[in-house]
Amino acid sequence: MPRKIEIYDTTLRDGSQGLGIHFSVADKLRVAQELERFGVTYIEGGWPGSNPRDIEFFAEARKLKFKKAKLAAFGSTRKKGVRASEDAQVKGLLEVHTPVVTIYGKTSALHVREVLRCTPEENLAMIADTIAYLKSHGREVVYDCEHAIDGWKEDPQYALACFKAAAEAGASRIVLCDTNGGSLPDEVAACTRAAMSAVKAAIGIHTHDDSGLALANALASLDAGAMHVQGTMNGIGERTGNCDLTAVIPVAQIKRGWSCVPASSLRRLTELSRFIDGVTNQAPDPRRPWVGAAAFAHKGGTHVDAVRKFSAAYEHVDPATVGNARDVLVSDQSGRSNLLMKAAELGIELDKDAPSTKAALEELKKLEHQGWSFEDADASLVLLLRRHLGKAAVVPFEVVNYNVSIQGGSKLASCEATIRTRVDGKESLTVADGEGPVHALDQALRKALIKAFPKLKKVHLADYKVRVLAGQDGTSAKTRVVVRSTDGKKSWGTVGVSANLVEASLRAIVEGYAHALV
Numbered sequence: 001m002p003r004k005i006e007i008y009d010t011t012l013r014d015g016s017q018g019l020g021i022h023f024s025v026a027d028k029l030r031v032a033q034e035l036e037r038f039g040v041t042y043i044e045g046g047w048p049g050s051n052p053r054d055i056e057f058f059a060e061a062r063k064l065k066f067k068k069a070k071l072a073a074f075g076s077t078r079k080k081g082v083r084a085s086e087d088a089q090v091k092g093l094l095e096v097h098t099p100v101v102t103i104y105g106k107t108s109a110l111h112v113r114e115v116l117r118c119t120p121e122e123n124l125a126m127i128a129d130t131i132a133y134l135k136s137h138g139r140e141v142v143y144d145c146e147h148a149i150d151g152w153k154e155d156p157q158y159a160l161a162c163f164k165a166a167a168e169a170g171a172s173r174i175v176l177c178d179t180n181g182g183s184l185p186d187e188v189a190a191c192t193r194a195a196m197s198a199v200k201a202a203i204g205i206h207t208h209d210d211s212g213l214a215l216a217n218a219l220a221s222l223d224a225g226a227m228h229v230q231g232t233m234n235g236i237g238e239r240t241g242n243c244d245l246t247a248v249i250p251v252a253q254i255k256r257g258w259s260c261v262p263a264s265s266l267r268r269l270t271e272l273s274r275f276i277d278g279v280t281n282q283a284p285d286p287r288r289p290w291v292g293a294a295a296f297a298h299k300g301g302t303h304v305d306a307v308r309k310f311s312a313a314y315e316h317v318d319p320a321t322v323g324n325a326r327d328v329l330v331s332d333q334s335g336r337s338n339l340l341m342k343a344a345e346l347g348i349e350l351d352k353d354a355p356s357t358k359a360a361l362e363e364l365k366k367l368e369h370q371g372w373s374f375e376d377a378d379a380s381l382v383l384l385l386r387r388h389l390g391k392a393a394v395v396p397f398e399v400v401n402y403n404v405s406i407q408g409g410s411k412l413a414s415c416e417a418t419i420r421t422r423v424d425g426k427e428s429l430t431v432a433d434g435e436g437p438v439h440a441l442d443q444a445l446r447k448a449l450i451k452a453f454p455k456l457k458k459v460h461l462a463d464y465k466v467r468v469l470a471g472q473d474g475t476s477a478k479t480r481v482v483v484r485s486t487d488g489k490k491s492w493g494t495v496g497v498s499a500n501l502v503e504a505s506l507r508a509i510v511e512g513y514a515h516a517l518v
């Protein structure tokens with residue numbers, strides 16, 4: 001039997017404290033259900049004492065009846081000088097009726113003196129009383145030792161006394177928190193070993209990424225004997241974030257051979273990461289290990305050639321084990337191998353030795369040299385390949401010309417675009433307003449095209465990125481525009497390059513609509 005490691009997910013509590021992260025009650029419920037389906041051991045849903053939204057979440061979550069994961073409410077030890085049973089915050093933790101309550105308390109003698117301003121003995125009593133009180137109401141209590149590693153480094157005697165107070169009061173897990181994210185793996189491992197020899201309760205680890213070591217620190221603790229790891233999906237959280245569960249889980253399960261989640265869940269890891277990005281409205285980080293779009297992307301011609309023959313040449317695991325996929329980037333560094341693999345990925349069959357393949361590769365290299373980039377613009381690449389394969393005629397419209405006017409001054413600038421399009425040999429002129437020149441043009445083009453192709457009604461711009469490419473002099477520098485369009489189900493990228501921002505944008509937008517039609 002492989003060693004079992006518990007996954008404690010705090011995406012909905014610590015994760016919600018991350019910059020730019022906002023969860024509504026409905027979002028939290030969707031995330032909790034996904035986490036349950038995925039198979040984490042604990043789901044920390046929020047801090048009922050901190051806001052009414054979390055109280056509402058727990059009221060709704062109660063109706064969902066989680067079967068696999070245990071739902072946890074988060075809070076702190078009682079205040080100094082009052083009984084746990086008289087502390088409103090502690091009582092609030094019982095009122096949300098979760099099977100698990102996780103509380104945090106001080107471990108560092110320095111923090112007890114400077115922040116709590118009470119005696120070290122009173123802090124130990126606060127830990128023990130609160131845990132005993134929650135236990136007496138039938139709750140499993142997970143105890144988070146705030147500043148555990150820092151506190152243990154300063155005053156090991158006192159930190160161990162805190163761990164013991166929590167364990168003796170009945171906490172099921174003693175969780176060592178690297179709250180400030182400044183500890184090193186060897187320190188975390190040593191603290192874990194010390195805690196394990198001081199208490200019988202199982203040890204957990206909670207790390208933050210301030211030094212870029214959240215994952216290394218969590219692994220050091222698990223290697224030293226901890227059996228419970230806390231973190232958030234995609235590593236969202238305070239400051240630089242928490243330990244990223246989308247990395248800890250595959251490291252523990254694939255690299256160490258431990259068991260965290262069902263193997264079938266591991267194959268949905270990339271999907272789960274994208275889901276969390278969607279709910280939190282964050283652009284997926286392509287370089288995120290394991291689940292990022294670039295995690296198994298190959299660009300160098302020799303790499304691609306080798307991977308075609310033998311995937312392990314430049315892949316540490318099979319991308320499918322975490323639900324990711326191999327991606328081949330086509331660029332001016334790439335050879336024919338990249339183009340063949342990429343085309344196959346896009347569903348286009350190319351003949352390796354055909355003159356059209358050679359011509360397409362040459363055009364690609366020329367365009368890349370002029371500043372085009374197809375890495376994020378698969379749809380433009382498809383259109384280019386189709387042109388070389390003699391399928392150009394399938395784009396059923398043409399932009400004949402356009403005009404954009406901008407009126408600015410003391411008031412907000414207004415923009416108007418006029419566009420002449422040709423469909424089936426018939427020309428028409430369309431006018432539209434917009435908040436900027438590109439928006440006005442897109443509005444006019446949409447209006448014109450929807451009349452001819454009603455299915456484009458569903459298509460709209462999802463993302464618009466502008467990059468100024470280094471030129472000889474600032475103003476004549478070229479602009480590269482990458483647009484992502486979506487029909488609500490799928491999304492695709494297109495690219496346009498020009499010395500003129502509006503022209504570059506229009507090219508990318510036109511290809512976005514063209515792709516939807518072909």
Ligand SMILES: [Zn+2]
Pocket residue numbers: 014179206208242
């Ligand atoms: Zn934290």
